[in-house]
Amino acid sequence: MKWYEKKQGAHPDVIISSRIRLARNLKDYVFPNHLSEEEAREAIEVIHRIFSKEKPDEFYYWDMAQMSSIDKVAMMERHLLSPLFVNMPIPNALIHNVDESLSIMVNEEDHLRIQAMSKGANLGEIFTLASQVDDMIEDKVDYAYSQELGYLTACPTNVGTGLRASYMIHVPALEATGQLRIILEAIGKFGITFRGIYGESSEPVGSVFQVSNQVTLGFSEEEIIEKLHSVTMQIVNQEIAVRDSLLRERRLEFEDSIYRSYGILSQARILTAKEAMTLLSDVKLGLELGLLKLETSGEFNIFDLMTQIQPANLQKYEKKTLDVTQRDMARANLVRMTLPKIQGG
């Protein structure tokens, strides 16, 4: 058993998903913000050729210039690519595997952003997956690398391992009781950052947050992942403790607010993304605490629904562009159709 495997699967309810991102650059090209259009195309071609040759059947290749705006944003909502990548002024391309657990952005802030994702707490496993892709590329190209500093990147915060490890966590109890604020201040000291579900500038919704390491220099990959994991586990344990005390001390109000949220989700005709996220967060919490039981086939995953109701994914589902009101209606419809009934209700 490897060092990281010991830590898998802890509190899958609170830790929604894990993400590993490696920032890499090609030695023979300047960083993307200084690339000419032609050089940008060349850099893409270098990478594309490797995947065509080494993994011809496992990966999809997308020229971003050929992709519709809705498709781009939908992929962003699924965390397959970044907000920056959607609006890059130079040619850029996305390579990803079938289940979207592995993706490579070419010409984002760095030439390469290799990303691996998984549900639950699986940082170790997906770090291995990302590293395999990383090794495969490094076999064929020279990375910008310094013996002293490690991997070189466009932004100094990524220099070193080029690694960002993230957990997506659902901490409604800490948020509701205001304790999250105190935690946010404390974890900054450990070089850990907290962000909303859709990246650096996004407002937190549905009590879902990304926890990730801020600095990649001066630590090994193992140290970065271990530190992120141990800090996250402290947050998780606090979330569990607050949930327990809410259950003990305010069970009735707790139950009431969860059932009300279910009631609104199951009947509303208009739902903004933000309100839907908040209500789904309540239902998720209710399910995890056993306060609410749904007639699920096992297929139903609230976090998947949280992704499906985002604006672009919703429009892809409806197969047409929708204005804000139409989206709010379509979202309410989708939620009504998808949310299972209450057991015995």
Added chain:
Amino acid sequence: MKWYEKKQGAHPDVIISSRIRLARNLKDYVFPNHLSEEEAREAIEVIHRIFSKEKPDEFYYWDMAQMSSIDKVAMMERHLLSPLFVNMPIPNALIHNVDESLSIMVNEEDHLRIQAMSKGANLGEIFTLASQVDDMIEDKVDYAYSQELGYLTACPTNVGTGLRASYMIHVPALEATGQLRIILEAIGKFGITFRGIYGESSEPVGSVFQVSNQVTLGFSEEEIIEKLHSVTMQIVNQEIAVRDSLLRERRLEFEDSIYRSYGILSQARILTAKEAMTLLSDVKLGLELGLLKLETSGEFNIFDLMTQIQPANLQKYEKKTLDVTQRDMARANLVRMTLPKIQGG
């Protein structure tokens, strides 16, 4: 067909119920606020004897001193007796028929308050019922009466016919759009008053109001009823017009808010009386406008439920005294059990 029969049954959705109240006093006794305890008992006995002799099988008699506090308040919530009557410092008694459509308070502000109630717009019919009881009593006793002024009463506003005619109306659209305020100011000029559902001091809840005549002197019974009816019909027509325009211009928001109210009612674990009234008011409106269809057996009446969830009636239903939190839970339970499912939902 009599003069009043023409006006029955108009907009039963908006006009929930009709009430007639006649204030009468016994010539041989001072008004109740000056009665000794012994005189109060005598006055009760005079009236009790009439009913025992004339209508032995049709009416129940209650010595209020023997009645529990919860029973008194429950009767008040059903509009069978007044808040003042619950707390009278002298002996008082209630006489009512089986279906509670006719009731006589003995020793309220006046010796006699004869009251008739009915669902829908039926002022004419229930005025006849109240008058029959009035005539039966007047055959046996001398009322305090002046040729010049009419019936004499403890409060000058009731002198004359001693008649108060009331409609209970449900005007959510006028309330939501703020138009009710303007109407309130206007109808004062016609000698018509507006009150919340539970009497003079009660805050309006669930968009239900009592409209009634303010003065009884200088007009015949027919004139009072006709004026109340015509002013109420103007309010009803405005309510209908605003509902129509809301349906035309803001159907989606309208529908959304009605379904959300249903959703909360069908899932909440805690409901205050005030919130439940507001939500039931929305559902009532949705049913009336055909925006919402429930699997009703025809037995379900939202206004009955509005009465059943009042604190004292709720405790009678549960057959025990409940504190505020227990009531809010029992109310949420009762609503969940009583509210029919949505058709095809």
